Amino acid sequence: MxxxxxxxxxxxxxxxxxxxxxxxxxxxxxxxxxxxxxxxxxxxxxxxxxxxxxxxxxxxxxxxxxxxxxxxxxxxxxxxxxxxxxxxxxxxxxxxxxxxxxxxxxxxxxxxxxxxxxxxxxxxxxxxxxxxxxxxxxxxxxxxxxxxxxxxxxxxxxxxxxxxxxxxxxxxxxxxxxxxxxxxxxxxxxxxxxxxxxxxxxxxxxxxxxxxxxxxxxxxxxIASDGAESACLLTLTAGHPPALDALRALPGIKTVTPGAESPAEIALTFEKEHLSPNAILTAAISAGAQVVSFTEDVKHLNQAFMDLTEPGVRT
Ligand SMILES: Nc1ncnc2c1ncn2[C@@H]1O[C@H](COP(=O)(O)OP(=O)(O)O)[C@@H](O)[C@H]1O
Ligand SMILES: [Mg+2]
The missing domain is CATH 3.40.50.300 (P-loop containing nucleotide triphosphate hydrolases)
Structure with missing residues (x-):
């Protein structure tokens, strides 16, 4: 069943x-x-x-x-x-x-x-x-x-x-x-x-x-329903410029944004048709970065929810 x-x-x-x-x-x-x-x-x-x-x-x-x-x-x-x-x-x-x-x-x-x-x-x-x-x-x-x-x-x-x-x-x-x-x-x-x-x-x-x-x-x-784009958050043990370069070089990547205050936290957006989360993770690790966590971007998720539901107070 x-x-x-x-x-x-x-x-x-x-x-x-x-x-x-x-x-x-x-x-x-x-x-x-x-x-x-x-x-x-x-x-x-x-x-x-x-x-x-x-x-x-x-x-x-x-x-x-x-x-x-x-x-x-x-x-x-x-x-x-x-x-x-x-x-x-x-x-x-x-x-x-x-x-x-x-x-x-x-x-x-x-x-x-x-x-x-x-x-x-x-x-x-x-x-x-x-x-x-x-x-x-x-x-x-x-x-x-x-x-x-x-x-x-x-x-x-x-x-x-x-x-x-x-x-x-x-x-x-x-x-x-x-x-x-x-x-x-x-x-x-x-x-x-x-x-x-x-x-x-x-x-x-x-x-x-x-x-x-x-x-x-x-x-x-x-998470990708607002079009072909997907988003995730990659957290490393420390800021890692070679990993940023490797991520930016991936086909299908759109943005790679390290946190202003915490460069080890990197927000990424990418075209889900052309790039898989697995490839992102592999690229970061191959560049020598140590990964703490890799998750869907919750802010992005909240935006998807807001886009799908209408504003206004209900019971
Ligand atoms: N027993 C009821 N009599 C009249 N209207 C109701 C009753 N229960 C719910 N409603 C109305 O139906 C709508 C949906 O309610 P509900 O199923 O409780 O939604 P949710 O669980 O998503 O908050 C709301 O507008 C609510 O005011
Ligand atoms: Mg309810």
């Missing part, structure tokens, strides 16, 4: 306010797929429909090849939905909370004990299992919420802005857990209103604005 989610011509209106209009895209199996758009773009509406909490008014949605309306119970077993608002049972301990959901999914006590130990280990919350949820930091509460979603071992995770409101450390920890989940074979569909937050994590991304898909495809394709 190539596509775990297959959305065709989905539309959804609240009374006469159209929140989602005619969106079509797919999510590949075992990928991390970002769902990005400004507030009010229609992300939560789409996720609720995928989670079978809202009925699609138009269009067809397949999950694991099954129609979401006709095969609701099948779909519910396959998915783990983490809503944006976390109405937790705050008077409960972490263990009681997970045990409650395990029981709701029909797991017996022995099975629950095992599953809960597993999901607590995975989310790095084992040491907190007897803590009251109320007293946990937001980052930890998000991890408990994620643990809850994993209790019935779903193959597809639908996560609505799980990183929002987290401090940088908690966000990085969450991203690491999601990468681990992908390694375990899960497909992850994750929303955010900040594209750069998901850039490193995601294989693919769908950008939504005012209920319309503006881009769907690989993250790499998005």
């Amino acid at each position: 190539d596509h775990v989610i297959d959305i065709r011509n989905l539309r959804h209106a609240y009374k006469n306010h159209v929140a989602v209009q005619d969106i079509t895209f797919t999510v590949a199996a075992r990928s991390i797929h970002g769902f990005v758009g400004p507030n009010g773009a229609g992300k939560t509406t789409t996720l609720k429909i995928l989670a079978t909490l809202l009925k699609p008014q138009n269009g067809r949605i397949g999950i694991f090849g099954q129609d979401i309306v006709g095969m609701r119970n099948f779909v519910r077993r396959k998915i783990g939905y983490m809503p944006d608002h976390f109405s937790m049972y705050r008077q409960m301990t972490v263990f009681e909370y997970l045990d409650f959901f395990g029981a709701a999914y029909g797991l017996g006590q022995l099975q629950r004990d095992k599953v809960i130990a597993d999901v607590l280990a995975l989310t790095d919350m084992a040491g907190r299992k007897d803590d009251f949820i109320q007293g946990l930091s937001r980052g930890m509460q998000q991890r408990v919420s994620l643990a809850r979603v994993l209790v019935h071992d779903p193959e597809l995770l639908l996560l609505d802005e799980p990183a929002s409101g987290l401090d940088p450390r908690a966000r990085i920890e969450l991203m690491e857990i999601l990468q681990e989940l992908r390694r375990l074979g899960k497909t992850i569909f994750i929303s955010s209103h900040i594209l750069s937050e998901l850039a490193e994590l995601c294989d693919a991304v769908t950008i939504l604005d005012r209920g319309t898909v503006k881009y769907t495809g690989s993250m790499r394709g998005l």
